[in-house]
Amino acid sequence: DTAVSQTPKYLVTQMGNDKSIKCEQNLGHDTMYWYKQDSKKFLKIMFSYNNKELIINETVPNRFSPKSPDKAHLNLHINSLELGDSAVYFCASSQDPNKETQYFGPGTRLLVL
Amino acid sequence: QKEVEQDPGPLSVPEGAIVSLNCTYSNSAFQYFMWYRQYSRKGPELLMYTYSSGNKEDGRFTAQVDKSSKYISLFIRDSQPSDSATYLCATLGRSNYKLTFGKGTLLTVNP
Numbered sequence: 001d002t003a004v005s006q007t008p009k010y011l012v013t014q015m016g017n018d019k020s021i022k023c024e025q026n027l028g029h030d031t032m033y034w035y036k037q038d039s040k041k042f043l044k045i046m047f048s049y050n051n052k053e054l055i056i057n058e059t060v061p062n063r064f065s066p067k068s069p070d071k072a073h074l075n076l077h078i079n080s081l082e083l084g085d086s087a088v089y090f091c092a093s094s095q096d097p098n099k100e101t102q103y104f105g106p107g108t109r110l111l112v113l
Numbered sequence: 114q115k116e117v118e119q120d121p122g123p124l125s126v127p128e129g130a131i132v133s134l135n136c137t138y139s140n141s142a143f144q145y146f147m148w149y150r151q152y153s154r155k156g157p158e159l160l161m162y163t164y165s166s167g168n169k170e171d172g173r174f175t176a177q178v179d180k181s182s183k184y185i186s187l188f189i190r191d192s193q194p195s196d197s198a199t200y201l202c203a204t205l206g207r208s209n210y211k212l213t214f215g216k217g218t219l220l221t222v223n224p
Contacts, residue, residue: 097210104156
């Protein structure tokens with residue numbers, strides 16, 4: 001009964017490939033997020049959806065495309081992977097966009113070779 | 114100037130020590146101030162949050178905000194080896210729905 005789950009946990013792939021990461025939350029929250037944490041542990045927001053509507057779209061290459069099929073799911077598709085995309089990607093959810101408490105998933109460790 | 118500045122450490126202390134972790138922020142619009150804790154190879158989890166200036170205590174942890182100087186602190190009393198983790202300060206503004214994190218401070222409490 002994990003609150004926020006992500007698949008896969010690890011992803012090793014070649015440059016130029018396309019990959020997807022999936023996230024699901026069973027907390028009944030309206031808002032979901034994607035964060036990128038680089039090798040120096042800096043955690044930065046990428047996207048946020050509230051009730052399936054995109055509300056945060058940070059300066060991220062358009063190779064990254066989020067998709068929210070319903071409130072409980074938020075996926076991240078990455079085209080033409082580059083070496084610099086190697087990082088840990090965290091999904092999170094909160095009750096609403098103004099809530100200070102966000103619940104994070106375990107992360108997806110992406111390594112691009 | 115980054116919106117939230119945090120000394121990345123690392124910080125190493127003996128068990129039982131008092132730990133002080135600090136951040137500064139630049140945007141006066143920030144209204145909520147949070148501390149997240151991240152254990153190695155795990156996702157961050159909320160430890161404490163405060164709204165406006167003042168102190169908030171929860172067991173061995175005290176969060177402090179001084180909005181006049183834009184300073185955020187977390188104090189850990191009687192630190193334990195289980196407190197070893199990366200501590201991330203974060204702020205939330207009312208209007209942009211965005212949680213802005215500091216770079217995190219890696220804390221090791223040695224038994």
